Amino acid sequence: MNRGYRELLGPGRLVLNIRGCPGPPTLRFETAEQGLLLRQGERPLLLGRTQDKGCCKDLAMHRLDGFRSPLPHLRSDAMREGTDWTHQYARWLEETADGPLHDGRWHITRRASFAPGIWTEDFVRDWPGGSLELYCGGGWHGVLPLRSLSPPDAPRVKAYRKHARDGTLAPVLLWWVTFLDGWLILDGHDRAMAALAEGAEPVCVELKPVADEERWRATADEITTAHGQHMARLDSCAPHPNLMHQRAALERGYADVIASLPYDTAHTASWALPGGAAAWDDLAARAMFQFPRD
Structure with missing residues (x-):
């Protein structure tokens, strides 16, 4: 794969812009009607197969052995070198033949905290079967x-537990998948178990697709037009004591939305199952x- 821009x-955050790799990548989702397949x-x-329950769906799934991490094995001494893991993982993801990258913008960021329950009741410990409860509105x-x-x-987990206690444990690599509303572990299964065994949530590097430039700029143009119309209507109102505060609030909201657009999560790509x-x-x-029996 060519190196992306x-x-x-x-610190701990970048966007990798991949070009010349239209896909499908080696690690990819394929779909057929209600069926879902992750293939490497x-x-x-x-x-996986979705099971309808009105507007809500469960995903009954079965996993198989043979997954290959897209990252090389991490040596113990390398974890003590103070590596910038976000940039290192980005380089390895560009170089691997086993990963999910394809054309587009990919947000790669360090993540050290999660909502309650993600690494406890919503961490799937059973193997190989299971069911993901894709609730309406909330997701899994x-x-x-x-x-x-x-x-x-x-x-290996015992060796990593010492790193967890020392604060030198390399992050777990997670891939955010929009239609699961959850993460897949791409690297660091044993490191995750080591951190949890030490009573801590794993520090992670999160990989997720974000909007391409053409799309987010088009959205920005639409929002800018609507914002201008709203401000014009506000300016046409008779002066009143709260007018300046309203203008300031609208300008802040507009600026916040525009600033976030380049990093809005994009839908995880999938391909038709042959x-x-x-x-x-x-x-x-x-x-x-x-x-x-599964």
Whole structure:
């Protein structure tokens, strides 16, 4: 993959602008009617089917072994070097043949805090099956591993727990997926378990697609036009004591919205599954033959 253009946004935050890679990437979602497939190359990693419950949906899923992290193995000594992990992960994601990047703008940012419940009840510990409750309006908003989780006393987890206590544990890499309203762990399953075993939420680097420049600028033009019309109507009103405060509030709101547009989350891309629903059914049948109780 060609190196993308970087928009530097301060410590622990950047946008990676990828061009010349239209997709599909190696790690990608494919869809067929109610069926969902996460694939890495030709290897299926996750099979899911939505189950309608009125306006709300649950996703019944089954994951398979074979996921390859898009990042190289992190050595213990490297984690003590004070690396800027946001930029390092961005470089590795550009270089890997196993990741999800394709043309577009990708927001990569350090994240050290999450809403309550994300790393507890909404952290999917079961393997390989499960169900994501995609509630109306709220969504699932949890974390989904792509391999079975190691126990807290596993040798690598124990080694990482010392890093967690020392504050030198490298971040977990998460990929935000809009239609799941949650994150997939792309790298750092054992580091996540180490942090949790030490009573802390994992520090993460979050990867998510954001609006491309043409789209957010078009939206900005529409908002600017509407804002100008609103201000003109306000200016046509008879003077009153609150007029200046109203103008100031509208200007602040307008500035905040315009500033956020380049970083609004874009929809996670998916591709049509070759063979459609019949191909999904065949993959699901083979997975259930291998794991008949799931």
